Each structure stands twice: as C-alpha cells, then as structure tokens.
Amino acid sequence: MTMTVELQAPAVATPQTASQPRLTRLARPLLGLLLPLSLALAWEFAVRAGWSNGRLVPPPSKVFTTIADLARSGELTRHIVTTLSRVGIGFGFGVAAGTLLGGICGYWGFARRLVDPTIQALRAIPSIAWVPLFILWLGIFETSKVALIAVGVFFPVYLGVTGAILSVDRKIVEVGRVFRLSGPAMIRRILLPAVLPAYVVALRVGLGLGWMFVVAAEFMGASEGLGYLLIDGQQLGKPAQIVAAIVIFAIIGKATDWLLEIATAPLLRWQDSFARQSGAA
Amino acid sequence: MLQLASVSKVYPNGVHALERFSSEIQLGEIIAIIGGSGCGKSTLLRAIAGLDRASAGTVTLDGEAISAPHAKVGIIFQEPRLLPWLTVADNIGFGLSELPTDERRERVACALARVGLADKAKVWPRELSGGQAQRVAIARALVAQPEVLLLDEPFSALDAFTRKDLQDHLLDLWADTRPTLVLVTHDVEEAVVLADRVLVMRPHPGRLFEEITINLSRPRDRNAPLFEQFKRHVLTALDRSLDRTVPDTQGRREPGGGLWW
Ligand SMILES: Nc1ncnc2c1ncn2[C@@H]1O[C@H](COP(=O)(O)OP(=O)(O)O)[C@@H](O)[C@H]1O
Ligand SMILES: [Mg+2]
Numbered sequence: 313m314t315m316t317v318e319l320q321a322p323a324v325a326t327p328q329t330a331s332q333p334r335l336t337r338l339a340r341p342l343l344g345l346l347l348p349l350s351l352a353l354a355w356e357f358a359v360r361a362g363w364s365n366g367r368l369v370p371p372p373s374k375v376f377t378t379i380a381d382l383a384r385s386g387e388l389t390r391h392i393v394t395t396l397s398r399v400g401i402g403f404g405f406g407v408a409a410g411t412l413l414g415g416i417c418g419y420w421g422f423a424r425r426l427v428d429p430t431i432q433a434l435r436a437i438p439s440i441a442w443v444p445l446f447i448l449w450l451g452i453f454e455t456s457k458v459a460l461i462a463v464g465v466f467f468p469v470y471l472g473v474t475g476a477i478l479s480v481d482r483k484i485v486e487v488g489r490v491f492r493l494s495g496p497a498m499i500r501r502i503l504l505p506a507v508l509p510a511y512v513v514a515l516r517v518g519l520g521l522g523w524m525f526v527v528a529a530e531f532m533g534a535s536e537g538l539g540y541l542l543i544d545g546q547q548l549g550k551p552a553q554i555v556a557a558i559v560i561f562a563i564i565g566k567a568t569d570w571l572l573e574i575a576t577a578p579l580l581r582w583q584d585s586f587a588r589q590s591g592a593a
Numbered sequence: 594m595l596q597l598a599s600v601s602k603v604y605p606n607g608v609h610a611l612e613r614f615s616s617e618i619q620l621g622e623i624i625a626i627i628g629g630s631g632c633g634k635s636t637l638l639r640a641i642a643g644l645d646r647a648s649a650g651t652v653t654l655d656g657e658a659i660s661a662p663h664a665k666v667g668i669i670f671q672e673p674r675l676l677p678w679l680t681v682a683d684n685i686g687f688g689l690s691e692l693p694t695d696e697r698r699e700r701v702a703c704a705l706a707r708v709g710l711a712d713k714a715k716v717w718p719r720e721l722s723g724g725q726a727q728r729v730a731i732a733r734a735l736v737a738q739p740e741v742l743l744l745d746e747p748f749s750a751l752d753a754f755t756r757k758d759l760q761d762h763l764l765d766l767w768a769d770t771r772p773t774l775v776l777v778t779h780d781v782e783e784a785v786v787l788a789d790r791v792l793v794m795r796p797h798p799g800r801l802f803e804e805i806t807i808n809l810s811r812p813r814d815r816n817a818p819l820f821e822q823f824k825r826h827v828l829t830a831l832d833r834s835l836d837r838t839v840p841d842t843q844g845r846r847e848p849g850g851g852l853w854w
Contacts, residue, residue, distance in 0.1 A: 491688040505678040582678045582717045
C-alpha cells in the first residue's frame with residue numbers, strides 16, 4: 313500500500329515544537345487557573361470569616377465535601393458513567409449522521425440542492441423544542457435522551473463538513489486533476505486531508521453541544537446522571553450538590569474536549585495556526 | 594511533437610478567450626508565450642494541460658489528442674500549490690504513488706537534491722520561502738518525467754533576484770532530460786533568456802500576433818548587445834500587439850492551421 317506515507321508525521325520533530333521551553337508549556341495552563349482559584353479562595357475566606365453564611369452560594373470546601381461524599385457512596389461514579397455514556401452514544405450517532413449527510417451534500421451538488429434546504433429549515437428550530445415530540449415518540453427513557461443529544465451534535469457537524477468540503481481550494485483540487493487522481497483517490501488524498509482541520513473544529517463544537525443537550529435531556533425526567541443531580545439539588549434545596557454537579561460537568565466536559573484535541577493533534581501537525589505561532593514565540 | 598490546431602475557447606459567459614491558435618512545437622523546444630493580461634495565455638496553457646477543454650480545435654501530443662490531463666504533460670502554476678499536509682518529500686512524490694515505495698523514495702531524493710533542497714525533505718511547505726516552494730513545485734512536476742512541461746507565469750510572484758536564480762535553475766533542469774517547455778510570462782527578459790521561440794499574443798479575442806525566433810546560443814549573456822536587441826524586438830512586438838490600429842499580420846498569414854504541417 314502506497315498511501316501510508318501521506319498522513320504520516322515526519323520522523324523529525326519540527327524545530328518549533330522541539331525548542332518550545334518546557335516551562336512555558338506547563339506555566340500557560342497554570343496561568344489560566346489563577347483567576348478561578350483566587351475567586352474560590354476569596355469566597356472560602358469570606359464564608360470562614362463570617363461575612364456571608366454561604367447558604368445559597370456554598371464555599372468551595374462544602375462543595376468538595378459534597379463531591380467526596382458522593383464519590384464515597386459510589387453514587388458519583390454511577391452518575392458520571394450514565395451521563396458520559398449518554399453523551400458518548402448521542403455524540404456517536406450525531407457525528408455519524410452529520411458526517412455522512414454532510415459529506416454527501418458537500419461532495420454532490422444534486423444531493424445538496426435536494427436535502428440542504430430541509431436541513432437548514434430544521435436547524436432553525438431550537439432543538440429543545442423537539443423534547444415533547446421525542447418523549448411522545450421514543451418514551452421518557454434513554455432513547456429520547458440520546459436522540460436529543462444526537463440532534464444537538466448533528467447540526468454543527470453537518471454544517472462543518474459541508475462548509476469544509478465546499479471551501480476546499482479549487483487550486484489544490486486541480487493539483488489532483490493534473491496527477492490524474494481517480495474519484496476515490498481524489499477524496500482520500502486531497503479532499504479528506506483538506507477538510508480535516510475544519511472537521512476537527514466541527515467535532516469539538518458538536519461535543520460542546522452534546523454536553524449542553526445532555527443537561528436538557530436529563531432535565532426531562534431522569535433518575536440518574538449529572539443533570540439529575542442538578543434537578544435533585546434544586547428540589548431538595550441543596551445548593552452544594554448543584555454546584556458540585558456543575559463543577560463536575562465543567563471538568564468532564566473540558567476533559568473530553570481536551571481528549572479530542574489530543575487525539576486529533578497528530579493529524580494536524582502541518583497546520584500553520586495562530587496558536588502554534590504564539591506558542592512558539 | 595505538440596501540435597495546436599486552431600485552438601479556440603469561448604467561456605460559458607461569452608468571453609472569447611482564444612481564437613484559432615495554431616502552432617507546432619518540437620520535442621525539447623522552449624517556447625515562451627508573452628502578451629498583455631487577459632489575452633488568453635492561461636486559457637491556452639490549460640487547454641494544453643487538458644484541464645479545460647477547447648471549444649474548437651485540437652491539441653495533439655505525438656499524434657494523441659489531449660482532452661484530459663495527460664501523464665506526459667506536467668504543469669506549474671504561478672503559485673506553488675503544494676499540499677500543506679504533506680512534507681516536502683511527500684509533495685514531490687505525490688504523482689508517483691503507483692511506483693514501489695523504494696523507487697519512489699529514490700526518485701524523490703534525486704529530485705530534491707537536484708533542486709538543491711535535500712535538507713528540506715521532512716519540512717512542511719509552510720516553512721519554505723516563496724522561491725523554495727516554487728522549486729519544490731518544479732521538482733514535483735519534473736519527477737514525473739513529463740515530455741511537456743507547462744509553466745504559467747511561474748516566477749512572477751518572486752523577487753527579481755530569486756526569479757533570475759530560478760530561471761537559470763530551470764534551464765539547468767531542462768538540460769537533464771530536455772522536455773518541451775511552454776512558458777507563459779509577462780517578463781520580456783525572461784522570455785528572451787529562456788526561449789527558442791517567443792510567441793506574442795494579442796487580446797480580444799486572444800490570438801497569436803507574432804512569432805520571434807531567438808537564435809542565441811546558451812548559456813545566454815543577459816548583457817550582450819545581441820540579447821538587448823532581441824529584447825527590444827520582443828518589446829516592440831508586444832507594443833504593437835497592444836496597439837489596436839496595427840492589423841493582425843501574423844495571424845492572417847497562416848491559412849487555417851491544418852495545412853501548415
Ligand atoms: N473561467 C473563466 N470564465 C470566464 N472567463 C474567463 C475564465 N478564465 C478566463 N476568462 C477570461 O478569458 C480571457 C483570457 O483569460 P486568461 O487566459 O486568464 O488570460 P491571461 O492568462 O493571458 O491573462 C480574459 O478576458 C478572462 O477574463
Ligand atoms: Mg494568466
């Protein structure tokens with residue numbers, strides 16, 4: 313097989329990444345933590361000093377105790393696993409459908425003229441508006457939740473893929489024509505690598521929406537999951553549990569996004585991005 | 594032999610870009626096509642490359658009509674058009690994917706060395722200067738060993754020094770296998786330094802205006818008086834081609850291409 317050479321990263325690291333000082337690579341994320349950490353510390357101090365009773369806005373220590381309690385009872389793991397699997401499955405379906413339809417509509421003008429107007433019209437509907445219908449159609453349990461998440465993920469992925477394919481540089485495609493690539497070879501060797509950066513962005517936007525929609529999905533009657541923790545905390549008047557769930561949402565959401573970024577980074581090493589330049593400076 | 598027989602092109606929007614362009618180009622010849630902007634030079638080159646089809650007339654290479662990109666015809670554009678996701682070496686090997694890996698690697702290494710970029714094999718295109726990138730584009734086209742290499746204003750985006758350097762370098766590379774070169778340019782000196790024949794075109798519709806044979810031996814001295822004389826000759830023809838009051842002598846003198854050979 314001759315294709316392996318193409319997407320392979322070169323054996324030698326580019327001088328930019330190699331010479332990047334280790335200190336700045338570690339220090340940059342730490343700098344970002346400075347503001348939230350000092351705000352948390354200030355609030356903790358304010359409550360300890362008795363300036364506020366911290367009943368509606370619990371101090372960090374109380375939130376941590378709540379998380380620790382949930383973790384000890386094993387409940388936390390259960391909620392996280394439930395939510396993660398909902399997001400995972402919904403994301404999977406959304407990405408699959410968005411990629412497939414987006415690919416077809418981007419590549420094939422006839423399909424685009426046929427299907428795209430409908431998808432654009434559906435996109436105008438706020439996705440939460442589907443909830444009652446999904447519940448009627450699919451019941452109150454997992455299926456309707458996963459469907460809602462998949463719908464949320466679908467649109468950004470679909471738009472990203474069609475947009476990326478349509479904006480592939482005609483001049484680059486011409487290079488493929490000059491070398492007489494067949495249709496499949498043109499897709500594999502020119503179109504796929506050309507749309508990859510935009511596709512990764514679309515996936516990350518999709519994942520973000522997946523996390524947004526899982527909350528909505530778990531609001532519609534769930535007995536477990538992080539969204540359930542939020543509702544439960546509200547109904548039982550436990551603000552610490554709400555904040556704990558929010559914190560965990562933030563951590564896991566960020567972690568999954570980061571994983572996606574890490575997983576796709578080797579494919580995009582060739583990119584001349586602003587972030588890379590400022591990172592090297 | 595590359596034969597252009599009454600090649601005409603009317604774009605769908607009605608623009609008459611090329612009218613009955615005929616010429617016969619021998620293997621190993623270097624042809625420069627010069628003319629004001631919009632006189633159909635790129636259109637002609639794209640027709641020869643098989644990227645766009647002529648509305649009328651034929652392009653034949655060794656008796657074979659060209660209607661789609663052809664293995665024996667390579668093209669270099671004004672921009673290098675390197676694929677940003679491939680290293681320099683993989684860009685050069687892009688058209689060789691059917692060869693066994695070893696042979697491809699060897700030919701790529703050869704080509705890289707030949708354009709003086711052996712140390713850039715593993716580098717991404719974005720890390721190259723404009724001149725280096727265009728060298729890679731030249732290597733990518735030449736590594737496929739085309740019989741005809743088309744160049745559409747390949748050096749016009751480069752600074753004067755790099756341009757001169759690459760012109761000499763192109764001649765060097767040409768001498769290796771002596772393919773036919775058809776070079777579009779708007780630089781009179783470039784045409785005279787490189788070409789055996791200069792074809793001057795005129796616009797509205799794009800057509801052949803005058804043909805000037807440069808019978809100077811290579812390497813050519815850009816400062817020689819004779820060189821200056823040829824430059825002036827081409828420049829005069831270029832001026833006349835843009836002067837609407839001058840009738841089309843050359844174009845009319847040749848009766849409908851086909852009889853010419
Ligand atoms: N794709 C196209 N569609 C319509 N008109 C075109 C197209 N490409 C070129 N033209 C027109 O054809 C004429 C010749 O263009 P071109 O061959 O690019 O000229 P040159 O390369 O000599 O500057 C110009 O008037 C230009 O506007
Ligand atoms: Mg042009």
